[in-house]
Amino acid sequence: MGKWQQKVSPSRLNLTIRDNKMIYLDNNATTQVDEKVLAEMLPYLKGEYANPSSMYDFAKIPAQALKEARVKVRDFFGAEDEKEIFFTSCGSESANMAIKGSLACNKEKKHIITTKVEHPCVMNTCKSFEKQGYEVDYIGVNSEGVLDLDELKSKIRKDTALVSVMWANNENGVINPVGEIADIVKSRNSETIFYVDGVQAAGKIPMEVKNTKIDMVGISGHKFHAPKGVGALYVNKGCRITPLINGGHQERGLRAGTENVPYIAGMGKAAELAMDNMKFELTEVKRLRDKLEAGILKNVFNSRLNSSAQDRVPNTTNIGFEYVEGELILLHLSDYGICASSGSACTSGSLEPSHVLRAMGIPFTALHGSIRFSLSRFNKESEIDLVIEKMPAIMDKLTKISPFQEELNKLRARR
Numbered sequence: 001m002g003k004w005q006q007k008v009s010p011s012r013l014n015l016t017i018r019d020n021k022m023i024y025l026d027n028n029a030t031t032q033v034d035e036k037v038l039a040e041m042l043p044y045l046k047g048e049y050a051n052p053s054s055m056y057d058f059a060k061i062p063a064q065a066l067k068e069a070r071v072k073v074r075d076f077f078g079a080e081d082e083k084e085i086f087f088t089s090c091g092s093e094s095a096n097m098a099i100k101g102s103l104a105c106n107k108e109k110k111h112i113i114t115t116k117v118e119h120p121c122v123m124n125t126c127k128s129f130e131k132q133g134y135e136v137d138y139i140g141v142n143s144e145g146v147l148d149l150d151e152l153k154s155k156i157r158k159d160t161a162l163v164s165v166m167w168a169n170n171e172n173g174v175i176n177p178v179g180e181i182a183d184i185v186k187s188r189n190s191e192t193i194f195y196v197d198g199v200q201a202a203g204k205i206p207m208e209v210k211n212t213k214i215d216m217v218g219i220s221g222h223k224f225h226a227p228k229g230v231g232a233l234y235v236n237k238g239c240r241i242t243p244l245i246n247g248g249h250q251e252r253g254l255r256a257g258t259e260n261v262p263y264i265a266g267m268g269k270a271a272e273l274a275m276d277n278m279k280f281e282l283t284e285v286k287r288l289r290d291k292l293e294a295g296i297l298k299n300v301f302n303s304r305l306n307s308s309a310q311d312r313v314p315n316t317t318n319i320g321f322e323y324v325e326g327e328l329i330l331l332h333l334s335d336y337g338i339c340a341s342s343g344s345a346c347t348s349g350s351l352e353p354s355h356v357l358r359a360m361g362i363p364f365t366a367l368h369g370s371i372r373f374s375l376s377r378f379n380k381e382s383e384i385d386l387v388i389e390k391m392p393a394i395m396d397k398l399t400k401i402s403p404f405q406e407e408l409n410k411l412r413a414r415r
């Protein structure tokens with residue numbers, strides 16, 4: 001047993017996990033690799049290791065794998081041409097490539113529009129441009145997390161170089177009408193580039209870019225059952241960007257570096273499986289999410305749904321537990337082997353309340369005790385039942401040690 005394993009395993013073994021299994025409800029942070037994806041990858045990690053750019057016959061199979069994955073990802077995006085698909089290493093790289101790459105082609109215009117609820121890979125990229133003299137407008141959302149389209153419309157100017165809006169939010173699951181937003185952007189300024197962070201939409205809702213005016217969409221393989229370390233960027237044929245990574249001719253000169261064939265092949269397979277499972281996602285995963293949501297709201301007196309927006313991805317719910325600390329809830333859930341999150345994966349571990357929930361104006365009393373549950377097609381009904389069963393007992397324990405007894409009693413009386 002290695003040093004690392006010795007350090008990590010005792011705390012894991014302490015968990016009172018039913019059937020020695022955990023219940024993974026943090027699929028917006030990352031997902032398990034589908035067995036079929038792994039099987040697709042293995043040949044390129046073993047015998048078929050040739051560089052796909054090489055001229056000899058040995059390179060033909062990996063080159064073909066790359067070609068096939070590009071077609072699958074094209075179909076996943078609902079794009080017209082596989083030449084519009086560029087492989088990257090992750091969602092963050094896709095966003096950086098799109099934003100920095102397009103602004104570099106249009107240096108005279110110094111205005112950017114984004115939202116107050118973007119993932120840090122977009123938010124912090126926009127902030128870095130603010131430091132370089134760009135003006136950035138951050139569009140707000142209402143209490144359900146729904147974007148203010150009138151505000152967005154009013155901010156588009158002659159010198160707006162870029163608008164960046166996420167397809168679905170990682171914390172509350174709210175879906176933005178990106179096709180409609182593209183129309184708004186282009187009708188106000190046909191030269192403004194529109195980037196969509198599609199990371200949390202991928203695999204959860206159909207993504208059809210063909211008949212839209214969206215210029216670019218980024219995705220990340222590990223959010224839809226491919227491994228970490230691979231992503232993609234759709235770039236509409238008419239959209240110009242400059243590369244972030246200079247070097248060889250790979251990815252049509254826009255992203256140098258020998259292609260990560262096993263991971264790209266894996267993501268191609270994951271995209272194909274996601275398309276096959278889309279109906280299941282939209283019906284069965286949604287049914288389990290709705291059951292979990294309703295069960296907790298019914299049984300836990302201090303719970304509140306942070307967004308009941310009509311358009312939400314089918315796997316996500318964000319529930320606030322008033323007057324209780326989110327970190328304590330996560331630790332107690334973890335004792336039952338239940339994995340959830342108290343914010344985006346990147347901010348959990350910090351006690352800062354989520355910028356998304358703050359932008360929604362979630363009351364202070366629930367801000368620190370908000371938990372995101374995000375399901376996948378691998379979750380079972382029995383797992384959801386167990387969470388519904390355990391949640392009241394956890395909350396009973398935690399409300400007893402809360403310093404807000406008077407407020408909790410009032411809440412109890414109101415229920």
Ligand code: PLP
Pocket residue numbers: 028029089090091092093119121166168169170197199200220221231344345
């Ligand atoms: N965009 C959104 C909405 C996300 O949720 C994430 C990851 O959580 C990312 C981008 C970044 O993706 P990656 O981790 O692949 O860089």
